[in-house]
Amino acid sequence: MQRFGSPAIFNTDYGAQFTSDAFTCVVKKHGVAISMEGKGRFLGNIFFERLWRSVKYEEVFVHAYDNSKEASSNIGRYLYFYNDDRTHQALGCMTSKAFYEHDVAKQATKRAA
DSSP: OTTTOOOSEEEEOOOHHHHSHHHHHHHHHTTOEEEEOOTTOGGGGHHHHHHHHHHHHHTGGGOOOSSHHHHHHHHHHHHHIIIIIOEEGGGTSEEHHHHHHHHHHHHHHHHHO
16 A cells, blocks of 8 residues: 555455454555455455466466566566466466457447447
């Protein structure tokens, strides 16, 4: 929040780190609303959980970075690959970028009709 400012809403799950008084007091002190997925709603963040699992097991855990700059650069490169080049079975073997662009075009067509 010091670097980028306070968001209007902080969305998270019910993890202990996000429900602790130490965390919620700081967030509320900055006037940020807290939105939490309902308990047991594991599907709410399943796509992010899958992404971070891929990042950890396919990039982070297989490289020994010398410093945070190298880690940031390599993880950024991996995220570009993950979104722009890697096909995903759950997306009909499309890349995330292609799927998003297809979905945006489909939504625009619906609005125009």
